[in-house]
Amino acid sequence: xxxxxxxxxxxxxxxxxxxxxxxxxxxxxxxxxxxxxxxxxxxxxxxxxxxxxxxxxxxxxxxxxxxxxxxxxxxxxxxxxxxxxxxxxxxxxxxxxxxxxxxxxxxxxxxxxxxxxxxxxxxxxxxxxxxxxxxxxxxxxxxxxxxxxxxxxxxxxxxxxxxxxxxxxxxxxxxxxxxxxxxxxxxxxxxxxxxxxxxxxxxxxxxxxxxxxxxxxxxxxxxxxxxxxxxxxxxxxxxxxxxxxxxxxxxxxxxxxxxxxxxxxxxxxxxxxxxxxxxxxxxxx
Numbered sequence: 266x267x268x269x270x271x272x273x274x275x276x277x278x279x280x281x282x283x284x285x286x287x288x289x290x291x292x293x294x295x296x297x298x299x300x301x302x303x304x305x306x307x308x309x310x311x312x313x314x315x316x317x318x319x320x321x322x323x324x325x326x327x328x329x330x331x332x333x334x335x336x337x338x339x340x341x342x343x344x345x346x347x348x349x350x351x352x353x354x355x356x357x358x359x360x361x362x363x364x365x366x367x368x369x370x371x372x373x374x375x376x377x378x379x380x381x382x383x384x385x386x387x388x389x390x391x392x393x394x395x396x397x398x399x400x401x402x403x404x405x406x407x408x409x410x411x412x413x414x415x416x417x418x419x420x421x422x423x424x425x426x427x428x429x430x431x432x433x434x435x436x437x438x439x440x441x442x443x444x445x446x447x448x449x450x451x452x453x454x455x456x457x458x459x460x461x462x463x464x465x466x467x468x469x470x471x472x473x474x475x476x477x478x479x480x481x482x483x484x485x486x487x488x489x490x491x492x493x494x495x496x497x498x499x500x501x502x503x504x505x506x507x508x509x510x511x512x513x514x515x516x517x518x519x520x521x522x523x524x525x526x527x528x529x530x531x532x533x534x535x536x537x538x539x540x541x542x543x544x545x546x547x548x549x550x
Contacts, residue, residue, distance in 0.1 A: 281311045282503035283349050285377070286496060287342070287368055288357030288385070289318035289330075295537030296322075296489035301355060303540035304496035308518055310503050312496075313349055315341040317368070318360045324488055324532030335363040342371040353379035353503035355496050360395060362402040369406040379502040382411040382448070383495035386420050400424065409447030413508060415495045416443075418457040432458065433465060440469050452498075452512055456490065464520075468512050475509060479520045486526035486536035493538055494519040 284305045291297035298314050305312035317338055321329035345351065354377045359365045372380060384403060386395040395403070400423060408414055408424075418436070422429045425442040436453055443451045451469040455461070461481060468475040497518045501511035525542035 280350070282309075282352045282500075282505075283313060284310045284496070284499050284503050285313050285315065285345055285349075285351045285354045286357065286499075287315045287317060287338075287354065287359075288492065289320050289360065290316050291489070292319075292321055293323040293488075293532065293537075295324060295531065296492045297358060300489035300492040300537065300540070301357065301496040304493045304518070304522075305355075305500045307540050307543070308497050308500040308514075310353075310500040313345050313351070315345060317364050318358055320358075323534065324536050325534030330360060332360045332364065335367040338364055339367050339371060342368070342375075346371070346375040351375070351377050353377060353381065353499040355381045355383065355499035356407065357383050357492055357495070358385040358395070359399070359403065359407075362396075362399045365399055365402040365406050369410065372407075372410055379499065380411045381495050381499040381502070382407060382414045383491055384408070384414060384416050384420050384424060385491065386423055404446060411448040412502070413450045413452055413498065413512070414446070414448045415452045415454060415491065415498070417454045417491060421451075421453055429457070433461075436465075436467055437474075440467070440474060443469055444471070450508060454491070454494075456487075466516065468509065470509075477513065477516050479516065482520070482523045484523060484526050486529065486531075486538065487523060488532075488535040488537045490519060490523065490538055493522060493540065 286298060286301035288301055289297045291299050298316055302312040317333055319331040320327055418429050421439060430436045436455055453467040455465040463478045464481045465478040494515050497515035498511050501514045521542050522538035522540055525539035529536060529539050531537055
């Protein structure tokens with residue numbers, strides 16, 4: 266008796282890596298959970314989510330924040346981890362100490378392979394997203410668990426209690442104190458040095474620093490850049506890239522998403538980056 270051999274039976278079963286984003290919802294769709302899901306999907310992983318806060322916001326301002334009860338955040342986390350094989354976790358907006366402690370507790374319980382923390386404190390519009398009283402909880406409970414944290418210059422300054430750097434030399438002067446936060450690595454983002462021709466980031470590892478620099482793109486459409494970059498890094502880590510390679514791929518992705526941002530025409534303020542620029546490019550070829 267001969268057995269039936271099909272094409273499907275000869276094809277190896279490949280599981281799409283799963284990335285969990287834990288963050289706030291952006292009603293305008295350009296940042297937060299919405300940006301994370303777009304970035305994770307565009308870079309090749311499956312995205313699931315736990316929402317920590319609802320925001321009323323658009324490209325111009327944040328007009329309201331409604332934190333989700335910490336117990337319900339834990340319930341969401343239990344639901345996801347009990348069923349899905351989460352490889353990497355990206356953490357964004359956590360609005361208060363109770364939620365930070367709850368998330369840290371569940372990360373310790375479920376021990377995902379990779380953890381990327383974007384210490385979201387201020388929106389592109391300038392609105393405060395993290396209560397100052399919660400910064401100490403973030404530093405003590407969550408940052409030491411991270412494989413990489415991705416602060417921009419104002420966030421890094423808030424974390425170590427110094428003034429916001431005005432040049433690359435002042436960024437370099439922050440390295441030792443940023444290492445003391447306890448994360449395995451820090452991606453210090455230099456995008457706020459707007460007078461520089463290049464956008465330069467420093468990947469601060471335990472024993473060396475890698476300088477990552479790309480030409481600065483002139484656009485006002487940068488809403489959600491931090492969310493997008495950190496999510497892309499988590500996605501590339503989940504796919505098996507080592508940290509430095511994942512960060513470099515993430516920086517390339519966000520650079521292209523910014524470069525194509527003006528192809529979109531969203532809102533009247535700081536518009537979003539173009540997460541699916543590859544699809545748009547293919548459509549034009």
